[in-house]
Amino acid sequence: MASVLQSDHEKRKQISVRGIAQVENVTNFKKSFNRHLHFTLVKDRNVATPRDYFFALAHTVRDNLVGRWIRTQQYYYEKDPKRIYYLSLEYYMGRALCNTMINLGIQGACDEAMYQVGLDIEELQEIEEDAGLGNGGLGRLAACFLDSMATLGLAAYGYGIRYDYGIFTQKIQDGWQTEEPDDWLQYGNPWETPRPEFSIPIKFYGHIEKHGDKYKWVDCQMVYAMPYDSPIPGYGNNTVNTMRLWSAKAPKNFDLKFFNDGEYIQAVCDRNLAENISRVLYPNDNMFEGKELRLKQEYFMVAATLQDIIRRYKSSKFGCRDPVRTNFEAFPEKEDDICSPLQQLHEKVAIQLNDTHPALAIPELMRILVDIEEMPWDKALEITQRACAYTNHTLLPEALERWPIHMFEYLLPRHLQIIYDINAYHMERVAKMWPGDFDRMRRMSIIEEGHVKNINMAHLSIVGSHAINGVAAIHSDLLQKGLFKDFFEMDPHKFQNKTNGITPRRWLLLCNPNLADLIAEKLGETWVTKLDELRGLEKFANDQKFLLSVAKVKQENKMKFAQYLESTTGMRIDPSAMFDVQVKRIHEYKRQLLNILHIVTIYNRLKKNPSMDFTPRVVMIGGKAAPGYHMAKQLIKLYNNVGRVVNNDKIVGNKLKVVFLENYRVSLAEKVIPAADLSEQISTAGTEASGTGNMKFMLNGALTIGTLDGANVEMAEEMGRDNIFIFGMTVDEVDELVKKGYKPRDYYEKNDDLRQALDMIRGGFFSPERPDLFHDVVDALLNHDRFCLLADYEAYIKCQDEVSALYKDPMAWTKKCVMNIAASGKFSSDRTIEQYAREIWGVEPSDFVIPPPYVDPGRSDDVDEAPTSK
DSSP states (O other): OHHHHHHHTTTSOOOGGGOOOOHHHHHHHHHHHHHIIIIISOOOTTTOOHHHHHHHHHHHHHHHHHHHHHHHHHHHHHHOOOEEEEEOSOEEEEOOHHHHHHHHTOHHHHHHHHHHTTOOHHHHHTTSOOEEESSSHHHHHHHHHHHHHHHTTOOEEEEEEOOSBOSOEEEEETTEEEEEOOOTTTTOOTTOEEOGGGOEEEEESOEEEEETTEEEEESOEEEEEEEEEEEEEOSSSOOEEEEEEEEEEOOSOOOTHHHHHTOHHHHHHHHHHHHGGGTBOOOOOSOOOOOHHHHHHHHHHHHHHHHHHHHHHHOOSTTOOSOOOOOGGGTTOOTTOTTOGGGGGOOOEEEEEESSTTTTHHHHHHHIIIIISOOOHHHHHHHHHHHEEEEOOOOOGGGSOEEEHHHHHHHSHHHHHHHHHHHHHHHHHHHHHSTTOHHHHHHHOSEEOSSSOEEEHHHHHHHTOSEEEESSHHHHHHIIIIITHHHHHHOGGGEEEOOOOBOHIIIIIITOHHHHHHHHHHHOSGGGTOGGGGGGGGGGTTOHHHHHHHHHHHHHHHHHHHHHHHHHHOOOOOTTSEEEEEESOOOGGGTHHHHHHHHHHHHHHHHHOTTSOOOOEEEEEEOOOOTTOHHHHHHHHHHHHHHHHHHTOTTTGGGEEEEEETTOOHHHHHHHGGGOSEEEEOOOTTTOSOOSHHHHHHHTTOEEEEOSOTTHHHHHHHHOGGGSEEOSOOHHHHHHHHHHOOOHHHHHHHOHHHHHHHHHHHHTTTOTTSTTTTHHHHHHHHHTOTTOHHHHHHHHHHHHHHHHHHHTSHHHHHHHHHHHHHTGGGGBHHHHHHHHIIIIIOOOOOOOOOOOTTSOOSOSSOOOOOTTOO
């Protein structure tokens, strides 16, 4: 029968890495699917829509999660391990259906069950909305980390906000970006479980009363944080962790006088104002804006989360709702207190701040410990510092959060007092180490003096944490030498590096199943959780048969993407051309404009000599510009206008095509990344903290053209410089150029190709209906060029010519692709999380497989409680 099932799959995607369907499982899935269609959705096959079928399938898959979810939480409460709390304002999760099936090992059975009931599982997967609760890299990193924490058996929780509207839906109209709300919850979310019984009151505004040496925050406005739990399954270990997202709810009570005053309707309407806190995700343009609603969001998330953490910490016995642990010295335990009777408790809480957005966790934990638990201030600060750790994600000074004092004064008055106290303690330390160095004290202060007094949230995060890390080796080095130099000199032991990673489950197994199968044929299947085993592919780099197989998989992925593009946009592209892809947020430092200048340059070459030897290319750029970022929006318009000219030029024909990938998101990334030949990672050296898109392309066998920036540096070290196209200035060379006095116009004058390209853009060649449309773009380059595009232009064009030359030799190109895949092991988020666990959180990853729900784990009281009742 298994062979019959396999033959049924020949016309559909392979599933060999993810297991052959067992007949019994297929039968059970069909029964469960029909039951959900009937009882959950109240439909039959006569009236059910494709969306109904998706929801029935999602609920069927979720049924396989619930028992494991409950069992995991039971296991944690019995063992009482140290808990990891990952605090992030963003989680760019994407779709959950396929990822859940893969991690539970049930994709084969689901696929076969849907086939037998006459449905195409791929079509059903396309119906699922992306959970787009993030802007880009930072949010997607958080999602990969949750997957790895579950796969490594860590007792970890992701905390964030359940935004009603995620990152906006991007539409392109006449070449311009327009934004539409992302109503991702319109049809409901089959994966989440609301927990109204665990709603938590959150205070805002009010004032402070002092009673003796105690402070009380009174006359506050109240809003409730209601948790929604989503399961996070590990790969093949039956661990299912929890992502808990908070939704703002208005208080239930009403002032009875409203009934008498006739203001009842207005009072009900005003309740919506409180619930605006979790209404929408703020789009990020790497430019900090001090909006009150954003500060409310940040405090709302950390206040709810910390109350939840304290509640769970106090309840050490499974199933017990009453506090049984009240000694906070184990929160976490003092490291050097060897004789402490609390030694056996170990450390129980680790809080990781994903950038400065959750930095208010530091004064909020202090407030809880000092004001509510009545702990001495010094002890509270020690516990807070030992519990918290901070990850920095940016080198751009304008992106750092600085909140005005006056906003804190009326919104969070008690927290302002606590921050002043923390700063006084901090300044005292600085003064002791560097007596009389007032300039250093000014630079290091949490409170920044000036026209407007601000709180520097990065400084607060450093002072309030025991560990600070960058996200790539070069980034961490630049933090220590530049942005946080003073703090590094003061506490060098606090600073670490944790190079980012990606989960191979989503970014290879899910999105590129044929490549995963090919690897499994050579290496087995353990590489899925031990990605460094991909090094074993190096011995096949000269195996012609294997190289042809890899090339075949890539070509199939390209053909599939070309079909997708034609079906969704009507645009036809040639799958035999090189797919040259740059997908990321649109920002000047990411230098999409350099890519555009290359397109214009090779277009001009083709126009000058149509019969020249030319490597056909399809250039694709995708990404969203923040709604208020004028220059980024101009770049999208320019790119689309260049595309309009190039794509309609009959002399150029199919040799060069320019495609904008509208509404780039996780589910679109899963389609384009396996199809890419060339990955563009061309930010100015010293501006990109790490990047993770670069790793996804590498893992899927694309070659990289890039600068020595972010994780590109370590990628080049892992694969060897022969297998990556590196161009442009280094960080030191950029600094030297700026110090000398960078004059971009000199490069314009000296390079004929560059001058021609910029003159065409400025002169209206690509915007004849409005010739001055792109004057601002060109003038910014010639007069300022903050990110040194013109200085790197010549090296970039030369490097692109090398790319074109190599692409003409398919076997040499594919060999480099194999070397890229083989060197990807370091860039697994499993490796990153192992390092966080051991070096920051003080816990050891586990390969223990929790017994599945149908196996008696030896409990005498196998309680079937809700999985996150604690």
